[in-house]
Amino acid sequence: MFLAYHLQVVNLLAALLLLISFAMLSQRRITGLVTLFAWQGAALSLSTAIVAWSTGQHHLYYSAALTFILKVLAMPWYFYRLVKKLNVDRDVEPMINIPTTMLIGIALVIFAFNLALPISQMSGTVTRSTLGIAMASVLLAFLMMITRSKAIPQVIGFLAMENGLFFAATSASYGMPLVVEMGVALDVLVGVFVLGIFFFQIRETFDSLDLKHMEKLKEK
């Protein structure tokens, strides 16, 4: 029943990933959200590196390094700059209040754990038990995107979802082929830059980053 120590560390990092997902759900400030996102990236990259080391899958080292550079250094730096430039770091009340969001989050976690149980039994990897956590963090990131009305938290939610998917790939099948991973990383990077330009456009048009205003858009 006792796993090898490095796998225990992977399990611990998986739990931290989920913990950070919950912290993101309850975070009101955007800079706090960016910091948490960076930490999530760090946990993800470390766990990927440990899986790579323990299974001898060398391509996972590259994806761990890619994750570290993109999600721990580049994107948080870009987001901090954006927040500073747009001057949007205020307490934002989400659409559903935070305790309710957390309760929905717990229900999602139970759902994800139950859903992942049969899948992880079929998988042959050593890290299969963390699949449930990966799915739970995907669903929690989804929830964050739904409950936030501002643009930047939604994009961070999207990126956190990508983190969860990446973790799911690592835990269920030792990651995707390197080409696919590079492609996804590039897509995400380009997406973030495009969305960054969008933020400025949205603010110029509506004087706010609240996406509720976009519901009123109609062709005349």
Next chain:
Amino acid sequence: MNTGILLQIAQTLLAILLAPLLMGWVNQCRAWLQGRSAPPLIQPYRTLKKLFHKEAVIAHNASPLFRFAPYMIFACMALAAGLVPTLVNDLPFSPAADAIALVGVFALARVFLALAAMDIGTSFGTLGARREMLVSFLAEPALLMVFFTASLISHSTELPTIVETLAHKEFVIYPSMAFAAVAFWMVSTAENARIPVDNPTTHLELTMIHEAMILEYSARHLALIEWAVALKLFTYSALGIALFVPWGIAPHGDFAALPLAVLALLVKMILGGATLSFLEAISAKVRLFRAPEFLGTAFLLGVLGMLIHFLLEV
């Protein structure tokens, strides 16, 4: 058996005597972090000595309960300090109460404090008592969840068994305990009236929770309550050590490990006190109506810890 009882008495006395020192250390660290010149380490002892020498002033309409409550609160905290494995595991006293009963002992002290606060009938006392009840009825289930997570791992709610499983068996990383640790920190700030739920040094009656309840006390009664507060902080720290960093607590009947246990306890308490004051320094006090959210989060983290246990550790 006799040595066991002696050790038990020694451990409880040590907790009672060292508790103000921990308080002094936390206050000192806090002062440093806030850029003030720190009070001396033994300041809490001096305050206690001063208070014990003063003449007690009691309101005319105070009932006997008001006089009795400080003794009761102090006795509850001393009992709790005796139950938690601090230096030696599995002392003769510990089978008397498991983790759930320990929560009950804390609750008993709290009920007496709240009743005494309402006894005089001043508005601040009643206000403090109500707020304390609001905070504690949310903190208690979260604390129980933390204990349940530890109990699921060790298959027992007895604290000695939990410590033995975590410290003296093969070393295993339990991811669920990471959640439980965060939840425990949140609960213990609320229970010990620290920032972010309550500010122990506040002079503003409208924001007080714990301080509002003891406004009417003076002299020896106040000294006992202050001492009990320090003892509660010490007991919670010992509890946190026993649950999350139990390495170093001497196993049952192993006298050779005793000096090491004392050393380990000192180091952990010094580090723990510094961490507590650091976390207090970087966080702001939340509005009272945000406190339920804070404690709700603690409860959810406790539940998550249990779920993680079933997913990863069974």
